[in-house]
Amino acid sequence: MQAQRFQDSDDVSASGYTPTRMQEARPSVKKLEGLSGWGRYPTADTAGIRPEKARDLAPVEGRCLARGLGRAYGDAALLSMGTMLLTERLNRFLDFDDQTGVLRAEAGTSLKDILDAMVPQGWFVPVTPGTKHCTLGGCIASDVHGKNHHRDGTFSAHVPRFSMVLADGTIVQASPIENPELFWATCGGMGLTGVVTEAELKLVPVETAYMKVWHVRSQNLDKTVALLTDPGYDAQYTVAWIDCLAGGSRLGRGIFMAGEHAKKSELSLRILNPLNPPAKGTKPFPVDLPGWALNPMSIKSFNWLYNWIQGSRKEFICSYDQFFYPLDGIHDWNRMYGKRGFLQYQFVLPMRTAFQGTKEILERLSKNRKASFLAVLKRFGPQGQGMLSFPMEGLTLALDIPFTEDLLPFLDGLDDIVMRHGGRIYLAKDARMKPEAFRAGYPRIDEFCDIRKRYDPEGKFDSNLASRLGLCR
Ligand SMILES: Cc1cc2nc3c(=O)[nH]c(=O)nc-3n(C[C@H](O)[C@H](O)[C@H](O)COP(=O)(O)OP(=O)(O)OC[C@H]3O[C@@H](n4cnc5c(N)ncnc54)[C@H](O)[C@@H]3O)c2cc1C
Structure with a gap:
């Protein structure tokens, strides 16, 4: 050895x-x-x-x-x-x-x-x-x-x-x-x-510290799920950002993002040291924003801008930091949600119910104007052996929602949809699920x-x- x-x-x-x-x-x-x-x-x-x-x-x-x-x-x-x-x-x-x-x-x-x-x-x-x-x-x-x-x-x-x-x-x-x-x-x-x-x-x-990335805009949930599940679009890393405020015929619209570790031959000759990208400093998030700063209007504007910028980028090379850790570039970005904080809600639904369940949840979010900057949809492969491991074969959606008084009962309502469709909620993200939802989602608990x-x-x-x-x- x-x-x-x-x-x-x-x-x-x-x-x-x-x-x-x-x-x-x-x-x-x-x-x-x-x-x-x-x-x-x-x-x-x-x-x-x-x-x-x-x-x-x-x-x-x-x-x-x-x-x-x-x-x-x-x-x-x-x-x-x-x-x-x-x-x-x-x-x-x-x-x-x-x-x-x-x-x-x-x-x-x-x-x-x-x-x-x-x-x-x-x-x-x-x-x-x-x-x-x-x-x-x-x-x-x-x-x-x-x-x-x-x-x-x-x-x-x-x-x-x-x-x-x-x-x-x-x-x-x-x-x-x-x-x-x-x-x-x-x-x-x-x-x-x-x-x-x-x-x-x-x-x-890996041959380099860079990623070869491609983005595809999708107009609705059908298209987004098709991109995530179509072998023709498959790559080592895939995920989709969803505009969760879009409703009606645009429900579930977003950007499919795929990436592979770039080979040396795929990099521009200007990149002299493929395993050492130039270090980028991180910036601190300077203050706790007031509770009202993140609201459906500001998030709608962000979503519009994000969709426009990211959707226009078709194929490009970027560093692994930009691909995997865009949020790490801003220290303490959680201060953006103010002192009351936010809840991350991540669920997974088995493939047979995934489309219908995700659609119901996105409709509920859009109708109730519960906005999330970061709404990420991903396809999971087969379940592993960890007894309380979260992933199961299906689709998972992760949402960050600013804390408000009415958020807890609202999320209880989403739990009911998740339970009805045979899914589960991620323990590492959870702060409020009830014991019934936990037991329903984790059959190996005993x-x-x-x-x-x-x-x-x-x-x-x-x-x-x-x-x-x-x-x-
Ligand atoms: C921006 C962001 C993005 C994220 N993205 C993802 C994602 O894509 N996928 C995903 O799965 N998760 C994601 N997470 C969640 C995160 O990866 C997990 O919560 C991870 O466990 C955090 O590691 P930590 O060291 O901070 O652990 P902590 O948050 O400190 O602890 C998490 C759990 O691990 C236990 N633990 C910690 N250390 C030990 C130890 N030495 N021995 C035994 N138990 C221990 C703790 O008791 C606790 O139950 C994300 C979190 C953030 C903030």
Whole structure:
């Protein structure tokens, strides 16, 4: 094995299955007031420790929960009356095998850390969400998906193994072969089975840091869905932006966007260093906008402009940052929604009901003038093995909606449509779903709870999301 060794991960062994007891270590506990997920709703007053070493992740007295970079939108990474185990300083690279592309790193390592170090060497992450500011541990716990789900599955499909600390302080290894039940309960298990301390990720080779992209305008939902499902338009990465304020004959109009990693031969000769695009700085979002700033009128104007600009771009080359992470270019862009924040609502419907269900939801949004800047429709491929993993074969729609008093009952109404059509709502984005909708969407919940009970009989690992949904209660 051609391995590059980066740094010792303390006493967290990654080879062999030898349960080890974590050393007692207690970094100081700090108060965390008004902590929230990325949507800024809800908030929680809690406490946390921010260990420098993986060995200090030993579960503390009382209940606890791991937190990465807090990019889950709702309350998945919040625990009131407990201790947050903040992992962001556990970001060391441990090994890289340039024959297999397998990188081993601590669980607080972010996708940004990985891309910054590995793209110049010709390697890319196999699956990425729409932000690179998320950790390996967070991506495993949410079993995140990307624009290539229909081809490459979820994040966990590319994780050969990880190590984790259990409720009794022992460290175990888990993989699809070693402790497979624990592995599949943890992938998508939202931190409720233990703390991932380090993980392996199989990177994919790329020739350049650029993407070859093409956009196609679509006039309505029929056309948008046809583009997403037609093999003639298929690419490694596909997604469609939807103008969710358009109604009538233009309901579901949008822009289909497809991309592939660009080959060297596809780049202009002016690009001298194909694996190192010039670094672009990020700009901060300077203030919390007032609640009224985002309203159907301002969003309608944005949608018109976005449709016009993006729809006019037919085929082009851009950096991977522009393709995968346009929002990361603006620091703290969630401040755009003001102090009350916003809710992200993402559901998936199985293929047989996907068109009808999505149409009903878009009609409801358009009729009620519930506007979303970011309405993204995507086709998912087959379901993976994570017991609480979100994706199933079908269509998924993600919406960001500014928080208003009437939003919660409105979304309950959308849940009814999702349940009626046999779908589910994404836990990493959720802040308000009711237990009935959760149970209807996640049929493997009892299997998950049996395994969790085996590894954590007292329910030490807990979250506000789990309490709200009555998960394993
Ligand atoms: C702009 C934006 C775009 C996004 N796009 C997508 C997308 O396209 N696809 C998608 O799937 N998701 C997407 N997300 C959601 C995001 O990828 C996930 O919520 C991811 O889990 C965030 O990682 P994190 O490190 O910030 O985790 P956190 O938000 O801190 O935590 C998320 C969950 O992981 C658990 N967790 C964190 N670290 C560990 C650990 N070491 N061990 C065990 N459990 C742990 C937490 O307890 C919590 O339940 C997006 C989020 C944003 C803000």
